[in-house]
Amino acid sequence: MRMSDFSQRFLFDDSDIRGELVRLEESYRHVLAKHPYPQPVAQLLGELLAAAALLVDTLKFDGLLVLQARSAGAVPLVMVECSSRGELRGIARYEAERIDAGAGLPELMPEGVLAMTIDPDKGQRYQGIVSLDGATLAECLSSYFATSEQLPTRFWLCADGQRARGLLLQQLPADRLKDPQDREASWQHVATLAGTLTTEELLSLDNETLLHRLYHEDPLRLFEPRALEFRCSCSRERSANALISLGQADAELLLQEHAGQVVIDCQFCNQRYAFDAADVGQLFAGGGSETPSHTRH
Structure with missing residues (x-):
């Protein structure tokens, strides 16, 4: 080939x-x-x-x-x-x-x-x-x-x-x-x-x-x-780490400003990673970036 x-x-x-x-x-x-x-x-x-x-x-x-x-x-x-x-x-x-x-x-x-x-x-x-x-x-x-x-x-x-x-x-x-x-x-x-x-x-x-x-x-x-x-190096985990770097207070403020969902777009490949209140709560509780809810991301 x-x-x-x-x-x-x-x-x-x-x-x-x-x-x-x-x-x-x-x-x-x-x-x-x-x-x-x-x-x-x-x-x-x-x-x-x-x-x-x-x-x-x-x-x-x-x-x-x-x-x-x-x-x-x-x-x-x-x-x-x-x-x-x-x-x-x-x-x-x-x-x-x-x-x-x-x-x-x-x-x-x-x-x-x-x-x-x-x-x-x-x-x-x-x-x-x-x-x-x-x-x-x-x-x-x-x-x-x-x-x-x-x-x-x-x-x-x-x-x-x-x-x-x-x-x-x-x-x-x-x-x-x-x-x-x-x-x-x-x-x-x-x-x-x-x-x-x-x-x-x-x-x-x-x-x-x-x-x-x-x-x-x-x-x-x-x-x-x-x-x-x-190959794009973006991932849900890397996007989650970006949210964690903001601190919990700022991440929760973003949720309020964006109707309960923060969406992080990868500019290289157009992949979107969405985080709702349950996701953000899990992140700052040390539970990782996998979604805890039934919402598809």
Whole structure:
């Protein structure tokens, strides 16, 4: 059976360079089905989903990666999460009347910033800030890695509302090539060839064909794909914990203000979790989040 959503690693045999390819179809369409996104916003959201999937494999940690872009423009927020298990979700906020059909990143998110948060299952959280001052999201991410102390890394991202694709190249610590000039020449060679890719090629070609077209003279190994999928991390228990964090008095006040029922909506998947007075009473009595009444939630 053909896998529609996956990441796939490859490694150049004669140089210290690795790569990653990401294909998203079902998970991308699942994200877009939750809200009526204009095409430019859908494209940006797809590119950020692909970027998150690429970064999770590059960073190699157990936990959650969150990419959150903010601006004062027509798109004030785009947020994507990808877990180390390959579970994706995403959302965007936008002002439809301010979005032109051909708008790109500079028009959608002027003076924007992207916060990249790594939230490991064990250990401390880490956050990096990326300025969205480039022509594309891929250019902004590539610039961030070029100016940081991390390994040189380049991104190519595209999406069309049906498919989202991503390509990442990263230079590894010196092993096969020790001479700095040889390392730089090898890096420039591989990156320059990747730069010849068209959007249509990246969107439509399978990984084997794409890599052969670019690097048929460079021996490389393509590893087994890793599945990706849309999965929302919301739950009734997490919603209940949000109510508990308010305190009993405020939770009961919310009940009064909302005719005896508090409804918590997940913005990522549109799932609704409802809590009535019996539910709230049970929560603060330590009885858990499962509904004690016959009311269906």
